[in-house]
Amino acid sequence: MVPDNHLFFIDPNRCIGCQACVHACSECDTHKGHSMIHLEYVDRPHSVQTIPVVCMHCNSPTCAEVCPADAIKRTGDGVVQSARKPRCIACNNCVLACPFGVPKMNVGFELMMKCDMCYDRTSSGLKPMCATVCPSGALAFGTVEQFEHERPRSEPLNRFRFGQQEVTTRVRMMVPRGGQVEHLDVTSLMDDSTPSHCIPTDALVATLYRDEDES
Amino acid sequence: MKNNAPGVETSTRFPNGRPENEQPPWRHDFPIDWPEDSYVARRDYAKFLVLTSLAFFVGQLSIGLQSLWRRSRGKPPIQKVAQFAQIPVGGVFPFNYPGRHDPCLLLRPAEGPLVAYSQKCTHLSCAVVPRMEQGELHCPCHVGSFDLANGRPLAGPPRRPLPRVVLEIRGNVIYATGVEERTT
Numbered sequence: 001m002v003p004d005n006h007l008f009f010i011d012p013n014r015c016i017g018c019q020a021c022v023h024a025c026s027e028c029d030t031h032k033g034h035s036m037i038h039l040e041y042v043d044r045p046h047s048v049q050t051i052p053v054v055c056m057h058c059n060s061p062t063c064a065e066v067c068p069a070d071a072i073k074r075t076g077d078g079v080v081q082s083a084r085k086p087r088c089i090a091c092n093n094c095v096l097a098c099p100f101g102v103p104k105m106n107v108g109f110e111l112m113m114k115c116d117m118c119y120d121r122t123s124s125g126l127k128p129m130c131a132t133v134c135p136s137g138a139l140a141f142g143t144v145e146q147f148e149h150e151r152p153r154s155e156p157l158n159r160f161r162f163g164q165q166e167v168t169t170r171v172r173m174m175v176p177r178g179g180q181v182e183h184l185d186v187t188s189l190m191d192d193s194t195p196s197h198c199i200p201t202d203a204l205v206a207t208l209y210r211d212e213d214e215s
Numbered sequence: 216m217k218n219n220a221p222g223v224e225t226s227t228r229f230p231n232g233r234p235e236n237e238q239p240p241w242r243h244d245f246p247i248d249w250p251e252d253s254y255v256a257r258r259d260y261a262k263f264l265v266l267t268s269l270a271f272f273v274g275q276l277s278i279g280l281q282s283l284w285r286r287s288r289g290k291p292p293i294q295k296v297a298q299f300a301q302i303p304v305g306g307v308f309p310f311n312y313p314g315r316h317d318p319c320l321l322l323r324p325a326e327g328p329l330v331a332y333s334q335k336c337t338h339l340s341c342a343v344v345p346r347m348e349q350g351e352l353h354c355p356c357h358v359g360s361f362d363l364a365n366g367r368p369l370a371g372p373p374r375r376p377l378p379r380v381v382l383e384i385r386g387n388v389i390y391a392t393g394v395e396e397r398t399t
Contacts, residue, residue: 060230064247076250165230 002077002122004043005143008131009156010052011174017041017050021130028118028129036082036104036115037130052139054130055115056101056160056169063094063103063114069111078170079119083112099162117171138204144172153177259295296321296382296389298332302306305347309334312380312391317378320345321389324363331380332366338373352377366397375399 020041026035038053061080064072071087072094074080083103084093090110094103103114118128122141126132131141140147144156156172229238246252257363261344302308308321310331318334322345332352334342341356351369352361359371366377 059228061247062230065230070245070252072247073249073252074247076248081249166232 002079002119004077004118006122006141007144007156008054008057008117008128008171008172009083009140009142010054010171011138011140011146011151011154012049012051013138013154013174013176014136015039015050015052016136017048018135020135021052021054021139023131024129025115028121030116030118030120031113034104034106034113036102036113038101038104052134053100054128054139054171055117056100056158056167056171057117059168059170061133062097062099062165062167063112065095066093068093075119077123078115080114081116081119082114085109085111088112097169099160099165103138147174180181291391291393293383294391297389299384299387299389302329307345307347310391313394318342319391321380321382322347322363324350327364329382329384330363330366331382331388332361332377333380333394335377336373337368337375337377338371343377 017039020036022037022039025031025037026033036054040051040053041047042049042051057074057078057080059078061072061074064074064080067083068091069087069089071083071089072080073084088111090105090107090112092105092112094112094114095105103112105111105115118126118130122128127141128139131139134140147154147156151174153176154174155177156174158169158172160167160169228235229242231238249294288351294312296310296312302321302323304323305325306323310319310321311317312319312331319330319331320334320343321329321331323329325349332343333374335344336354336356336359338354338357338359340353341354343352343354343359343361344355345363347363350363352363352366354360354371354373357372359373360369361373362369366379368374368376378399379395379397380391381395383390383392
């Protein structure tokens with residue numbers, strides 16, 4: 001069991017794009033030499049900023065909700081596991097459905113493989129592989145109290161809104177304390193020519209929630 | 216779905232935002248959480264036990280019926296195999312007995328009586344080849360061998376002896392009168 005008070009924190013501000021987490025991930029025993037971390041470039045022509053993407057371990061995992069083969073399961077401590085090999089039919093539903101874009105389809109294995117927070121390590125008291133190697137602390141594993149003490153200018157958030165869907169995650173995203181709540185219009189970013197009045201305002205908008213926004 | 220992940224609220228526990236008791240019934244059958252997925256209800260376990268023992272009972276019954284049916288078929292017919300003069304010492308004479316598709320071998324070793332065995336190896340029913348000078352029947356499929364004198368396995372994978380064909384010599388003619396299936 002992963003202890004309830006031990007949480008995974010992602011701090012994109014600290015990411016330096018060194019790819020250490022990507023390579024460490026592939027060295028984890030249960031990952032069969034395949035990395036499950038995506039290192040995303042935010043705006044590659046203009047910035048070197050990167051964001052490590054690991055599984056957010058949702059309260060209502062969209063990947064598991066859409067799985068037609070019942071292959072994605074979550075353990076009792078809230079860690080969403082990789083697809084079960086005997087059940088996975090490689091249909092790509094989870095890859096398309098995940099709002100964070102986490103699951104990866106391994107076509108050769110006909111198996112979806114996703115970050116499982118190194119369950120073999122975290123369930124026996126170790127940190128996930130990526131969190132142990134990250135030199136800048138962009139991926140970190142520990143208690144809320146520890147990070148409130150060490151990083152007083154950041155606050156951990158774990159509520160997101162994607163259109164109508166509200167997602168609460170086990171993994172915390174660190175954002176600057178007191179910053180503005182970001183509303184990201186995904187469709188307008190994808191295609192500049194789309195007239196804004198054609199976009200249903202609440203259909204494809206991603207929002208990071210702050211706790212005081214809850215009514 | 217009682218143990219929520221730490222630090223989460225029930226409003227985002229299900230995609231439609233409704234509490235657990237208002238969820239559709241299929242959620243109960245296909246839970247996302249591992250502990251509930253591997254939970255076996257008492258009724259399911261009882262069903263499993265009853266059906267498994269029923270399957271065992273039906274299996275036993277079918278074995279019993281099969282042996283009854285085999286017994287009711289009666290003895291195989293008496294069939295003329297060959298003239299005694301047709302087989303020289305050390306010779307082999309192939310024939311089919313009791314049916315047209317049951318190949319057998321009539322053997323006349325240099326010493327000992329005339330013997331006949333089914334040609335089907337008791338391992339995987341390959342045709343055995345007599346090796347009179349070594350005093351054995353050889354199966355080329357998995358290099359098994361049987362004793363020529365009594366049909367018992369000598370080496371290789373077969374564990375049971377070859378079925379022996381009971382012979383009867385009346386005057387100059389050899390007759391097959393039955394098949395003796397042995398287990399040891």
